[in-house]
Amino acid sequence: MTPDRHRATVLVLTNTYDVTADAVLRILAERRVPVVRVDPGVDLPGGAPLTARYGIGEQRGTLRTSSRQLDLTRVRSVWVRRPSPYDAPPELADHTAKFAGAQAFWGFGGILASLPGAHYVNHPWHIRNAEYKPAQLAVASRAGFLVPETVITTDPAEARRFCTDRPGGAVYKPLWDSRFRTGDGVAQTVWVHEVDPAGITDAVSVCPHMFQAKVDKAFDARVTVVGDRLFAIRIDSPDLDWRHRQDLMTCTPIGVPEPVALSITAYLAELRLTFGAFDFAVTAHGDWSFLECNPNGQWAWQPAGTTAAIAHAIADQLERGPDA
Structure with missing residues (x-):
């Protein structure tokens, strides 16, 4: 049965400090659309019980927060904004925490990604698939975009050859927005930067590097x-x-x-x-x-x-x- 969309709830999955989400939540509040905001990586292991039940022709469940109880069959939309990574309560021992964290990822994550009839913006599995840079480039090419010539390699010689052969120059881009830490532990962002082929060393072999025509x-x-x-x-x-x-x-x-x-x-x-x-x-x-x-x-x-x-x-x- 399709829930009454005038009463069904919007579930927002994001962290406490996400001020971007507030701009949308204010609009939904003005429209009197019911909203539940949860950070599953923090709130669910921290005391917001989540239960799902499955049977023949049946799927139901509840999520309880400090102020509300949400019927998971009455969620009209799920906005996957910026939730914290799934983790275990800090008081657990290391080996137990790793197990609990994995169970939270596959358990909580699986439940929230499978709500019956809900509209996802975007579905978390689709987000993950679309975050891979090689997949982006492949799909962009099929979609008809102009795509700069690109190489992803662990071969220093191939990297030097590619960058040397680009008459307009080449740039380096990280494949993921990982923070690089210096020897003293300071986190730094790795920006896109132009590459001097002579400066490419054998360190390229440590992990995949992406070089692109400028x-x-x-x-x-x-x-x-x-x-x-x-x-x-x-x-x-x-x-x-x-x-x-x-x-x-x-x-x-x-x-x-x-x-x-x-x-x-x-x-x-x-x-x-x-x-x-x-x-x-x-x-x-x-x-x-x-x-x-x-x-x-x-x-x-x-x-x-x-x-x-x-x-x-x-x-x-x-x-x-x-x-x-």
């Missing part, structure tokens, strides 16, 4: 997509990687060329995503080169009008649920 860009573009709605901005920055010094960049709304929009639709369909944050490098000739798509990217840093429009689009998705 795009002679006039500006960057971020396209945030919610369902079939596109919100695009032009980013002008003095840096190769605009994230490095965001206080120096300027952002202005921009239109999206129709071929790029069609490729975006094809990309999201193949990876089964409702939300995506696309980054492009745009040349002076108007060519849009695909750089990446974050299936759970931040968006509240954009101009106020764009941020508000994205927040309303996400709220629309969550309120409509399976009808979105």
Whole structure:
């Protein structure tokens, strides 16, 4: 039986400090849409009981928080924002904690990813599949995007050869946003940077490295997509990687060329995503080169009008649920 969408709840999975989620939750509150916000990696092991029952033709369950009891069959939408990693209570011994943490990941994570009839923005399994950079590049190519020549390798000679053969230069990008720690334990972000082939050492063999042809860009573009709605901005920055010094960049709304929009639709369909944050490098000739798509990217840093429009689009998705 389809739940009454006027009474069914939106479940928001995110951490306590996620202020971006607040922008959408305020809109849902104004619309009188019931919401339960939980950080499953912290709250569930910390005393918010979650129970699921399965049988022949039956699936039901409950989640109890400090203020509410949620019937898991009456969840219209699940917004997987920025939940904390599943972990065990800190008081457990190390060997027990590892076991408990794994059980939480597969147990809590499996329950929350399998709610009957719920609309996910995005489904956590689809988020994970779409986070692999090699998969992004493969899907982007099939979707018709311009994709810069790229090599992912552990072979130093291959890396040097690739970078040497790029007449416009080459850049290095990490395959995952892992924080690099210096010898004294200080965490540092690894930014996209230009590569001197002569500086490539045998250390490349330690792990996969991604090198890409440098795009002679006039500006960057971020396209945030919610369902079939596109919100695009032009980013002008003095840096190769605009994230490095965001206080120096300027952002202005921009239109999206129709071929790029069609490729975006094809990309999201193949990876089964409702939300995506696309980054492009745009040349002076108007060519849009695909750089990446974050299936759970931040968006509240954009101009106020764009941020508000994205927040309303996400709220629309969550309120409509399976009808979105």
